[in-house]
Amino acid sequence: xxxYDYVGSFLRPERLKxxxxxxxxxxxxxxxxxxxxxxxxxxxxxxxxxxxYHTITDGEFRRSTWHLxxxxxxxxxxxxxxxEGNTTFDGEAAMIDDTYVTGKISCDHHPFxxxxxxxxxxxxxxxxxxxxxxxxxxFYAYFTGAQLLRNTLSIYExxxxxxxxxxxxxxxxxxxxxxxxxxxxxxxxxxxxxxxxPKLACGLTGRTGDALxxxxxxxLELNNEVVAQSPKDLEINTHVCRGNYHSTFFxxxxxxxxxxxxxxxxxxxxxxxxxxxxxxxxFKPLAKVSGDKxxxxxxxxxxxxxxxxxxxxxxxxxxxxxxxxxxxxxxSPQCGFASxxxxxxxxxxxxWAKLKLVKEIAEEVWG
Numbered sequence: 001x002x003x004y005d006y007v008g009s010f011l012r013p014e015r016l017k018x019x020x021x022x023x024x025x026x027x028x029x030x031x032x033x034x035x036x037x038x039x040x041x042x043x044x045x046x047x048x049x050x051x052x053y054h055t056i057t058d059g060e061f062r063r064s065t066w067h068l069x070x071x072x073x074x075x076x077x078x079x080x081x082x083x084e085g086n087t088t089f090d091g092e093a094a095m096i097d098d099t100y101v102t103g104k105i106s107c108d109h110h111p112f113x114x115x116x117x118x119x120x121x122x123x124x125x126x127x128x129x130x131x132x133x134x135x136x137x138x139f140y141a142y143f144t145g146a147q148l149l150r151n152t153l154s155i156y157e158x159x160x161x162x163x164x165x166x167x168x169x170x171x172x173x174x175x176x177x178x179x180x181x182x183x184x185x186x187x188x189x190x191x192x193x194x195x196x197x198p199k200l201a202c203g204l205t206g207r208t209g210d211a212l213x214x215x216x217x218x219x220l221e222l223n224n225e226v227v228a229q230s231p232k233d234l235e236i237n238t239h240v241c242r243g244n245y246h247s248t249f250f251x252x253x254x255x256x257x258x259x260x261x262x263x264x265x266x267x268x269x270x271x272x273x274x275x276x277x278x279x280x281x282x283f284k285p286l287a288k289v290s291g292d293k294x295x296x297x298x299x300x301x302x303x304x305x306x307x308x309x310x311x312x313x314x315x316x317x318x319x320x321x322x323x324x325x326x327x328x329x330x331x332s333p334q335c336g337f338a339s340x341x342x343x344x345x346x347x348x349x350x351x352w353a354k355l356k357l358v359k360e361i362a363e364e365v366w367g
Contacts, residue, residue, distance in 0.1 A: 011337050037061055041119070044058070049122075066336065130184040130186055135189040146205060163222060187236065192219075196255060254280065270295065274335060289324055295320075296332045297317060
């Protein structure tokens with residue numbers, strides 16, 4: 001088992017940000033943008049390998065956001081530039097595109113498959129390429145929440161029909177990327193990060209009481225249905241987040257309220273869990289992680305540049321091991337460094353220092 005890892009996204013180099021601005025301003029074409037993306041991703045993977053990590057990704061360098069770019073790759077989804085910030089993160093409005101359903105959801109040759117193939121070529125005997133995507137439940141929740149449900153139901157006769165198409169499209173994507181050589185897939189899932197906060201859960205979903213509980217079960221079922229229809233040798237993990245935009249967050253709350261469903265019944269291989277501050281609560285809910293599923297403790301924050309105290313992190317790992325055996329634990333940062341293109345408030349040098357610390361602590365704890 002790999003004892004140290006990272007969630008997925010990395011700070012975009014300035015020259016990549018400039019290239020994307022130039023592309024939007026029509027001063028360079030798509031081919032020229034891709035050339036810069038390819039070069040920056042190649043440099044990123046080289047650094048990841050030099051640091052001794054066993055997982056490689058493209059750092060999400062071809063995306064503007066961690067989730068929406070993936071959604072745009074499906075038939076039936078359209079988007080446009082937002083005029084005002086459309087999601088509030090701890091006092092800051094996130095400037096991300098308005099995204100909505102315009103037709104029946106389906107998938108054929110998703111652009112992320114070609115993105116993955118580029119990373120796959122850099123695999124060697126010590127590394128494996130990981131693909132990160134929003135979970136099926138995240139996709140479903142985005143379009144059936146309080147803000148967009150009416151629009152979605154203008155296309156679909158009911159939520160059940162929409163859910164069925166989401167599963168079908170995801171299964172098509174999973175098999176396509178599997179055929180491209182992917183063997184590690186990560187479901188990124190902010191929905192459960194919102195569900196830990198009862199008031200926020202009601203606000204986001206527009207549901208209360210039994211309706212909200214049924215909604216949670218549907219999200220779980222969607223994730224499990226896709227896992228069940230995926231190749232058996234494809235490792236599927238999930239990352240749970242409470243928001244990660246420009247070093248801000250949108251939710252707070254312990255895992256206790258979702259542990260039975262999320263930890264007990266979701267059929268993934270491992271959970272990458274946010275645990276960098278008091279907003280995530282304690283480790284007791286980890287006792288609900290069923291079977292031999294693993295937990296990657298996100299004890300190192302990507303939201304602040306200051307390095308954590310190594311001994312305090314080790315102490316927290318030992319505390320977590322009271323609820324789940326140490327051999328089923330490993331360590332990572334709590335989230336990506338740039339869930340959106342804007343990135344978190346730290347430098348690339350500080351980003352790499354965080355990852356060096358993660359590896360150093362993991363080698364000291366697990367040897």
